[in-house]
Amino acid sequence: MPELPEAETIAKGLARVLPGRRVARVRVLKHDVVEGPAARFARGLSDQEIAAVERRGKNVVVRLAGGDRIVVNLGMTGRLLPAPTPSPPPGAHHAAVHWTFQDDSSLTFDDVRRFGRVQLLGPDAWRSWSRRLGPEPLSSAFTGARLRRILDGSRSPIRSLLLDQRKVAGVGNIYAVEALWGARVHPARPANGLTDPECRALHRTLRRVLRRAIAARGTTLRDYRTAEGEAGGFAPALHAYGREGQRCRRCRASIERMRLSGRSAFFCPRCQPAPEAAAS
DNA sequence: CATACGTCCTGCCAGC
DNA sequence: TGCTGGCAGGACGTAT
Numbered sequence: 236m237p238e239l240p241e242a243e244t245i246a247k248g249l250a251r252v253l254p255g256r257r258v259a260r261v262r263v264l265k266h267d268v269v270e271g272p273a274a275r276f277a278r279g280l281s282d283q284e285i286a287a288v289e290r291r292g293k294n295v296v297v298r299l300a301g302g303d304r305i306v307v308n309l310g311m312t313g314r315l316l317p318a319p320t321p322s323p324p325p326g327a328h329h330a331a332v333h334w335t336f337q338d339d340s341s342l343t344f345d346d347v348r349r350f351g352r353v354q355l356l357g358p359d360a361w362r363s364w365s366r367r368l369g370p371e372p373l374s375s376a377f378t379g380a381r382l383r384r385i386l387d388g389s390r391s392p393i394r395s396l397l398l399d400q401r402k403v404a405g406v407g408n409i410y411a412v413e414a415l416w417g418a419r420v421h422p423a424r425p426a427n428g429l430t431d432p433e434c435r436a437l438h439r440t441l442r443r444v445l446r447r448a449i450a451a452r453g454t455t456l457r458d459y460r461t462a463e464g465e466a467g468g469f470a471p472a473l474h475a476y477g478r479e480g481q482r483c484r485r486c487r488a489s490i491e492r493m494r495l496s497g498r499s500a501f502f503c504p505r506c507q508p509a510p511e512a513a514a515s
Numbered sequence: 516c517a518t519a520c521g522t523c524c525t526g527c528c529a530g531c
Numbered sequence: 532t533g534c535t536g537g538c539a540g541g542a543c544g545t546a547t
Contacts, residue, residue: 236540267523293541311524311540329525348524350541391518400542407541457527457539496519498540 237309239372239405240448241459241467242290245315248462249342250288252317253297256336257284265331268346270354279303279355280334292368292404304361310350312458316343326464347458368404372441377403379438386426386434393429394422394500397441406441409454409476412501414441416475421507422500423493428510447472475501 237245258280263273270276284300295315297305307315318324321335323343332344332353344353356364369385370377385403389396396402397411406414415422417440420433429437453459453467456477460466474484478501479492488505 238541308541310542312526346524347526348540350524352542389517395518398541497521499538 236311236407236409236456237313237453237459238293238407238410239290239445240410240451240469241453242293242295242309242405243449244452244467245309245462246288246290246295249295249297249315249317252340252462253285253288253342255285256338256340258282258334259337260335262333263331264333265329265346265349268331268344268349268351268353270352276353276355280305291365292371292400293407302358304356306354306356306361306364307344308352310346310348310352312348313344313346313351314458314460315462316345316464317341317462318343324464368400369402370404372403372405373445377438377442379435382438383431383434386429389426390428391426392423392495393420393426393437394498395496396426398498403441405445408498408500409473410441410444410448412476413444413474416501416503416507417441417444419506421509422495422502424510475503477501 261277261280263269263276266273285297286300287298289296289298293308295307295309316324316327318341321339321341323330323333323341327343327345329345329347330343331346331349334342370381386396394411394415397406398408412422414437418433418436420429420437448454448469451467451469451472452461454469454473455466456470475490478490481490483490483503483506486503486505488503490501491504493500
């Protein structure tokens with residue numbers, strides 16, 4: 236499931252091929268994937284040139300020379316597939332949006348489960364959209380003190396807070412779980428109950444795991460692929476996520492799984508003591 | 516405002 | 532072998 240490192244890897248890959256291309260035609264094949272009327276979306280992109288490909292949180296942002304932006308939320312299974320040909324690549328079995336460019340190349344947004352969303356935003360709409368997201372965890376603005384203030388505002392389980400894009404942008408279940416394992420903090424701990432040392436540790440481990448995952452080009456569990464169609468390399472480096480019943484790599488205890496707000500959370504019961512034990 | 520929970524969607528896989 | 536029910540989960544809408 237694409238989170239910040241996966242979106243970053245895809246954006247970097249697309250940034251090598253898309254800038255300079257000019258839109259020839261847009262086909263919306265799955266209307267529920269595009270925000271607003273498909274006709275307006277297609278019209279707004281007509282003859283537009285791509286200036287850059289960037290990232291905000293988990294979103295891939297295609298910036299156009301005219302100042303508008305295509306914001307792509309990949310959801311669970313969304314993939315952006317560039318091709319040197321006008322037709323979608325062979326692997327695109329669930330094409331939702333298809334762009335062809337004036338040089339006869341193309342880009343396909345393919346999404347099996349259709350949790351993904353694509354929208355076209357003008358400069359003002361972009362600013363207000365972006366403002367709704369929390370800070371970028373790898374930016375210099377995201378300090379330990381900033382995280383402390385975010386945690387202090389919530390009694391929610393720390394894992395739930397880390398998934399809230401309004402609080403911190405780009406963190407999903409995999410990296411939230413990994414950062415908490417690194418910081419030795421149980422996923423169900425109330426956010427505002429973390430001690431200052433725990434908060435500092437979480438700040439450090441969150442940034443570290445995101446940076447390392449970017450260096451490995453993301454985590455492929457099943458669907459995620461880079462813009463070049465390759466699997467990410469971070470899966471073998473996971474310490475807790477998906478490792479229920481396996482040994483903790485730090486203390487050899489058996490990794491456990493719990494459900495928290497309907498989502499799986501993985502943790503080491505020895506390294507990450509449960510809230511009751513930690514509170515005493 | 517903060518928090519909790521249901522909903523969307525389909526491929527996969529364990530279990531019978 | 533073939534079927535089925537549960538599961539995966541990011542973001543949003545609604546309820547409390």
